[in-house]
Amino acid sequence: MAKMLVGKGLILSREHGGTFRVLLVRGMSESAQSAHIEIPRPPSSFMDLRRKVSAMPWRETLTGWGIELMVPITSRNRLVGYLGLGRRLNGSRFVRDDRNLIQSLVDLSGSAIEKALIIDQVNDANRNLDRKVQELNTLFELSKEFNAGLDLQKILRLITFALLGQVGVRTYAVCLRNGPAMEIAASRLAEGEELGGILPDLAELKGPMLTSDMLRMKSYRSAAAELMRLGLHAAVPMHIQNQTRGLLLVGERLRGGRYAQADLEFLYALGNLAGISIENARLFMEALEKQKMEDELLIARDIQQGLLPEVLPEVPGFDIAAMNIPSKQVGGDYYDVLPRKDDQYVFAIGDVSGKGTPAALLMANVQAALRALAPFDQPLAAITGRINDLTSANTRGGSKFITFFWGTLDTKERLLTYVNAGHNPPMLVRSDGTVERLEEGGLILGIFKTAKPYDEGSARMERGDVLFLFTDGVSEAMNAAGEDYTEEQLLEVVRASRGMTSAGIIEAVMKSVNRHVHDTPQSDDITMLVAKAV
Amino acid sequence: MSEFKVHHREGEGVNVIELKGYLDAHTATDLETAFQRLLNDRKYNIVVNCRDLTYISSAGLGVFMAYIEDVRKNRGDIKLTNMSTKVYNVFDLLGFPILYEIYKEEQEAVRKFNEHAGPSR
Numbered sequence: 232m233a234k235m236l237v238g239k240g241l242i243l244s245r246e247h248g249g250t251f252r253v254l255l256v257r258g259m260s261e262s263a264q265s266a267h268i269e270i271p272r273p274p275s276s277f278m279d280l281r282r283k284v285s286a287m288p289w290r291e292t293l294t295g296w297g298i299e300l301m302v303p304i305t306s307r308n309r310l311v312g313y314l315g316l317g318r319r320l321n322g323s324r325f326v327r328d329d330r331n332l333i334q335s336l337v338d339l340s341g342s343a344i345e346k347a348l349i350i351d352q353v354n355d356a357n358r359n360l361d362r363k364v365q366e367l368n369t370l371f372e373l374s375k376e377f378n379a380g381l382d383l384q385k386i387l388r389l390i391t392f393a394l395l396g397q398v399g400v401r402t403y404a405v406c407l408r409n410g411p412a413m414e415i416a417a418s419r420l421a422e423g424e425e426l427g428g429i430l431p432d433l434a435e436l437k438g439p440m441l442t443s444d445m446l447r448m449k450s451y452r453s454a455a456a457e458l459m460r461l462g463l464h465a466a467v468p469m470h471i472q473n474q475t476r477g478l479l480l481v482g483e484r485l486r487g488g489r490y491a492q493a494d495l496e497f498l499y500a501l502g503n504l505a506g507i508s509i510e511n512a513r514l515f516m517e518a519l520e521k522q523k524m525e526d527e528l529l530i531a532r533d534i535q536q537g538l539l540p541e542v543l544p545e546v547p548g549f550d551i552a553a554m555n556i557p558s559k560q561v562g563g564d565y566y567d568v569l570p571r572k573d574d575q576y577v578f579a580i581g582d583v584s585g586k587g588t589p590a591a592l593l594m595a596n597v598q599a600a601l602r603a604l605a606p607f608d609q610p611l612a613a614i615t616g617r618i619n620d621l622t623s624a625n626t627r628g629g630s631k632f633i634t635f636f637w638g639t640l641d642t643k644e645r646l647l648t649y650v651n652a653g654h655n656p657p658m659l660v661r662s663d664g665t666v667e668r669l670e671e672g673g674l675i676l677g678i679f680k681t682a683k684p685y686d687e688g689s690a691r692m693e694r695g696d697v698l699f700l701f702t703d704g705v706s707e708a709m710n711a712a713g714e715d716y717t718e719e720q721l722l723e724v725v726r727a728s729r730g731m732t733s734a735g736i737i738e739a740v741m742k743s744v745n746r747h748v749h750d751t752p753q754s755d756d757i758t759m760l761v762a763k764a765v
Numbered sequence: 766m767s768e769f770k771v772h773h774r775e776g777e778g779v780n781v782i783e784l785k786g787y788l789d790a791h792t793a794t795d796l797e798t799a800f801q802r803l804l805n806d807r808k809y810n811i812v813v814n815c816r817d818l819t820y821i822s823s824a825g826l827g828v829f830m831a832y833i834e835d836v837r838k839n840r841g842d843i844k845l846t847n848m849s850t851k852v853y854n855v856f857d858l859l860g861f862p863i864l865y866e867i868y869k870e871e872q873e874a875v876r877k878f879n880e881h882a883g884p885s886r
Contacts, residue, residue, distance in 0.1 A: 358858065361854075361858050362858055365823060365859065366823075368823075369824065372822055372823075372824065373790055373824065375790075376790040376791055379791075385794075388797075389824060391831065392793055392823075392826075392827025392828060392830075393824055393827060395826070395827035395828075396823035396825065396826035396828075396829075396859065397859065399830070399859065399860060399861075401834070485860075485864055
């Protein structure tokens with residue numbers, strides 16, 4: 232260069248076909264270093280770039296850098312590169328002698344340059360191999376770690392680290408399918424950017440694809456345009472059993488360069504590996520959730536069972552029996568028999584709307600209120616009002632309610648005094664077979680604070696009279712055709728079996744109910760409480 | 766099991782993190798925690814001394830990448846020092862030397878921070 236008084240120069244080495252790489256630059260911006268240049272039909276003789284021939288991008292690139300003369304470098308008659316020279320400092324042109332001198336210098340160096348290039352290529356191949364090994368190590372390491380915890384957030388962090396560390400991305404998004412929708416689970420995008428709208432289109436991707444390639448396909452064009460706008464250069468689906476369970480979207484890389492096929496393959500492997508672990512984590516969480524719900528049901532059942540009397544008290548002059556069969560899902564049935572004062576006994580039955588722990592807790596509330604208030608020497612109607620006030624304060628505005636019936640039985644007087652707060656009216660079956668329904672009372676508990684006092688009803692019980700309390704789990708027991716057992720049938724059975732003991736009556740009802748439902752699973756609690764005057 | 770330790774020291778306006786052992790997918794969160802703590806405390810001049818770092822994997826590199834932009838946005842930097850050849854090769858292979866300043870000795874990196882900060886204070 233000095234001899235020729237040239238200030239700028241570069242060497243292009245041929246990589247393959249028409250692809251050349253800038254190997255060396257002198258006197259010009261470093262940014263040209265390593266740049267790739269496509270020269271479709273590489274000329275094999277001197278070329279003066281200042282001569283205007285047809286416009287070609289590579290010529291413009293080189294002249295843009297100040298290169299004016301291109302000298303082919305050959306080794307064993309093969310073109311291995313070019314020497315590019317800029318303007319001479321004294322402004323003179325390259326004359327024939329100059330060209331001959333340059334040519335002989337280049338010829339001398341040709342085989343040395345080729346050797347150097349081969350060494351370069353071997354080094355490159357080694358490096359590529361090392362990088363491949365590194366990629367495999369990364370996949371291996373992640374697969375171990377992914378499955379260690381089955382923790383979705385941790386898996387996402389690890390994917391992020393691999394994208395950042397192995398691939399060197401700056402912008403990315405990890406999207407996961409959630410039901411029919413595809414959602415961003417982790418991302419680094421330009422501030423305030425979102426890409427929700429295009430994700431469904433990308434769910435159809437069969438394999439990793441560059442945004443620039445998608446742009447040429449009709450079905451992806453709009454999605455690709457959006458990816459382009461967000462600086463995302465490739466989309467990689469996460470497949471599990473041919474279904475897209477997520478997407479890796481990757482943008483600009485910190486060390487520059489396009490995504491090569493090998494990069495996409497790595498990302499695809501990473502995505503599929505992560506997809507399986509994410510799926511496992513999801514299944515694990517579901518199983519955990521289900522276990523939690525089952526545990527909760529057990530707690531609810533414990534609470535509910537704890538509310539029911541273990542042993543019924545002896546009530547002089549009366550034969551008492553009860554039955555409670557909780558349904559699988561745990562409803563909120565409740566019954567109670569407890570001494571009040573002197574010769575009085577409390578009988579109660581209730582049914583809370585809803586199921587599970589909330590229903591069981593509300594029932595516990597009612598029971599506590601009843602047991603606390605029943606001993607006070609106040610009219611039943613007043614006590615019922617207080618119970619309602621307490622429970623409606625606890626239900627906070629009526630999302631839950633309780634149907635409730637309770638009464639006191641004076642065993643001396645054989646007098647039943649009762650309040651029915653919206654419960655299925657109990658049956659009082661007289662020994663002669665006539666039936667009274669006990670309906671006096673008022674609104675169900677838990678909806679409003681008591682505005683209108685409850686009414687009280689009363690009935691005297693003679694020998695052989697049967698008081699039958701039940702919940703709708705009995706009257707609405709359903710068969711396979713979805714038909715209720717009905718109160719009419721229930722009443723007939725109770726009337727027909729009124730001569731039996733209380734336990735016998737319950738047994739007769741259960742038999743009849745079972746005949747009706749056959750083997751249809753029980754969907755609601757079944758509760759009965761019977762008191763027969765003897 | 767691979768062992769990894771992060772030790773944090775603070776001196777003259779620079780925070781030094783010493784790494785020891787294996788930095789891989791399994792231990793990456795430990796380093797993440799250390800960086801997160803520094804960022805929470807608004808400490809952005811960070812030197813990572815790799816003298817006792819025996820191995821680093823891509824996931825380990827990912828942690829550096831996850832924080833570098835935030836750190837630089839706050840006019841700080843993460844500079845790396847005392848790397849073994851083996852560890853440096855991984856950095857090099859994945860093209861990281863152009864993204865990070867790497868020094869032979871910790872003092873050089875610390876000096877670099879102080880030079881930088883000197884005149885502006």
